[in-house]
Structure formats: structure tokens, C-alpha cells
Amino acid sequence: MTSDNPASRSSLSKTPPPSSAPTTVGPTTGERALLWAGFPVLGAVALWLVSRAAAWVASLPWAPMQGVFKLVASAPEPLLSIGALVVGVLAGLAIAFFAEREYVTADIGPDQAVLTVDGVTRTVPRAATAAVFQDGKNLVLLGHDSAELARLHGDFDAKRFAAAFEQHGYPWHPDGDPYAADFRRWVAAQPGLPAGAHALFKARAHALNKGEKQDAEQLRTELAELGVIVREDKHKAQHWRPTRPTTDD
Structure with missing residues (x-):
């Protein structure tokens, strides 16, 4: 017998099936316009101000690069x-070019996610x-054995990426790494690491x-091949955890 409970129908409507059309995620048109227009304008203004101050700077006996300022x-x-x-x-256009390469972009679909940053593209199957x-x-995308399938360092809007991944049925973790508690700091001669890992x-x-x-x-990739996941903190100290191999029933 079918339930006519509105609350039941409402709760079901909150979890729609994954969409079949891929979703493209990346910088918005406004962000790109600000990037490509803003940096050239800032560069032009900054260099013009430097040219106005060149004679004054060249007159200061303690100022560095006096020869350059005198020439200007x-x-x-x-x-x-x-x-x-x-x-x-x-100069502003050059900065904008390199800044755009730092954006993470993605085409996320029900079968795979195609992810790009700094000119490098990675394809990660949904099933994996x-x-x-x-x-x-x-x-970061993890596999079923907790190994990293991809780690992309760059600028991205986490909310937009989360919405796109969830739309296509990917397991987005809003609280971060589900294996964060497994990491320990690496020190020389620490036990538990496979042969060759310390080097x-x-x-x-x-x-x-x-x-x-x-x-x-x-070197991160080579450690991953040994079953060791590594990341570093802001002080460049390295932390590691082992992968969790899946078992066949």
C-alpha cells in the first residue's frame, strides 16, 4: 500500500537520482573577467607610479637599484x-595567465570526473x-583502499564543487579527510614503514x-606506490598513514 504521508514524499524529494549530464565547475565569468582585467590595470597603475617616483628614488643615497631608477x-x-x-x-597579463592556471576546473559526470589544474588533467572513475x-x-579523491586517486592543489570554490559531486552521486565529505586520525608525523627510523620509504x-x-x-x-607518488599516503603541514613537516587494502569476500 502506498503511503500518502507528505513528510515521506518530501524526504524522498531531497535526494534526487544522480544527473546524467556532466557538470562543469571552475571559475565564474565574473572571476575570470576580474582576473584578466584587474591585473593589467593594477600593473599599469603600479608601473606608472614607479615611473613618477623614479627620479626621487634615484636621489636617495641608501635606495637599492639606483642605476635602474636613474635610467628610468x-x-x-x-x-x-x-x-x-x-x-x-x-606584466599584469602574465600574472593573470599564471593565476588562471592555478584554478581547479572539472567536468563531473555520473561515470567519471575529469579534473584539471596547472595544465595537468586527471580522470577519476566514479566507481573507483x-x-x-x-x-x-x-x-582530494580517495579510492576504496583509502589511497589518493587525485590530489589537486589550487584555487576552487568548495561549495560549488561539493554541489556538483553530490549531484552525480559522489561521496563528498564536508568534514574533510575521513582518515585524518590515521596520520602520524614522520621521523627517521620510524617503525611501520615499508622498505625504501624512509629514503x-x-x-x-x-x-x-x-x-x-x-x-x-x-616522491609523493613513489610513496603512494608503496602504500603510504603523505601530506605536509605549514611547517613542511611530513605526516603519513598506510592505505587500507580492500578485502574480497
Whole structure:
């Protein structure tokens, strides 16, 4: 017998089936317009102000780069003002280009999520995804064995990404990493790590201290291949946890 209880019908309506049409998530048109218009304008204004102050700075005996400021101040008008504006606009466009690459964009559908940041694209199947969450400036997708399927570092609107993932049935975790309690800080000669892991941790610590991001990410991948998930805090200290292999019934 079918229930006519309005509360029952209301509760069912709150959990619609996953949508079949992919959802594109990324910076809004307004955000991109502000980025591409704002930085060139700011660059032009900043360089124009520098050109106005060049002669004064060059007159200060303690000021650094006096030779550069003297050269700028010696340029005739209107060449000086025009040059400052053009260089400022070009510098602003360059900054906008690199800033846009830091945006995380995604096409999220019922079968897979295609995620891009800094020119690198990752495709993660829906069936392989057990958890999705925000970890600081990182968007993280975990598999059923708790291994990281993807970790994307960049700028993204967590609310919009959460809505898109949930729309297509992905398990979004608003409270963050469901395995956060498993992490422990790495120290040399710590027991419980697989063979070769300590050497990778030492190399990665060196890469982090030197600001070598690509090397640090490559070493993260190599640790993941050993079944070790690693992340670092704001002080560059590394924390790790083992994956949880799935068992076949």
C-alpha cells in the first residue's frame, strides 16, 4: 500500500537520482573577467607610479637599484609614461595567465570526473571513488583502499564543487579527510614503514625545504606506490598513514 504521508514524499524529494549530464565547475565569468582585467590595470597603475617616483628614488643615497631608477628617470616624456603603462599591462597579463592556471576546473559526470589544474588533467572513475573532500587548498579523491586517486592543489570554490559531486552521486565529505586520525608525523627510523620509504621521505623533506615542488610531488607518488599516503603541514613537516587494502569476500 502506498503511503500518502507528505513528510515521506518530501524526504524522498531531497535526494534526487544522480544527473546524467556532466557538470562543469571552475571559475565564474565574473572571476575570470576580474582576473584578466584587474591585473593589467593594477600593473599599469603600479608601473606608472614607479615611473613618477623614479627620479626621487634615484636621489636617495641608501635606495637599492639606483642605476635602474636613474635610467628610468632619464627617459623622455611621453615615452616614459607610455612605456610604463605598456610594461605594466603586459606584466599584469602574465600574472593573470599564471593565476588562471592555478584554478581547479572539472567536468563531473555520473561515470567519471575529469579534473584539471596547472595544465595537468586527471580522470577519476566514479566507481573507483570512495571519498571526495577539501584539504586546505587541495581537492582530494580517495579510492576504496583509502589511497589518493587525485590530489589537486589550487584555487576552487568548495561549495560549488561539493554541489556538483553530490549531484552525480559522489561521496563528498564536508568534514574533510575521513582518515585524518590515521596520520602520524614522520621521523627517521620510524617503525611501520615499508622498505625504501624512509629514503623517499628524506629526499622529499629536502625537496620541500628547497621549494622543489615537482620533485616533492614525484616522491609523493613513489610513496603512494608503496602504500603510504603523505601530506605536509605549514611547517613542511611530513605526516603519513598506510592505505587500507580492500578485502574480497
